[in-house]
Amino acid sequence: PVQFAVSLGQPLDMHCRAAGKLLLAALPRRERLRWLGPEPWRAMTPATHTRWRTLDAELERIAAMGIAWSRGESFTGVASCNVGVTGVDGRVLAALGIEVAMPRLTAAREKELVAVLQREAAALSQRLQQQGITAHSLPQHL
Secondary structure: OOOOOOOOOOOOOHHHOHHHHHHHHOOOHHHHHHHHOOOOOOOOOOOOOOOHHHHHHHHHHHHHHOEEEEEOOOOOOEEEEEEEEEOOOOOEEEEEEEEEEHHHOOHHHHHHHHHHHHHHHHHHHHHHHHOOOOOOOHHHHO
16 A cells, blocks of 8 residues: 655646646647756656656646546656646646556556546547636636
């Protein structure tokens, strides 16, 4: 078993979280680095990306696939997977994800988790799109 705690107000840097990487990947490439600030970024674990040269390729893969993983980058022994929830404009508005203990994450389990997340994100996206919600109008609906 893996136990970890996230405290209210604890900084969780975008570069080491699956949700953060998903949201960064949804931005135009030229805007991504602006959100991260100067390098090197804080290392939460030995697996954390701390430089643009390693994170950039991963963000490109995430943008192409629509699936973001963090494997021990924020908390040792914890993996997370996130997929995008989109508005009527097709832009990613939010990330829907799950965290799991890495020893329990087999290849078959990964596929199963991704399928569930994609199905639920599609349903949530459809509801947002039916309401006409875009990235610009989202704050009015919170």
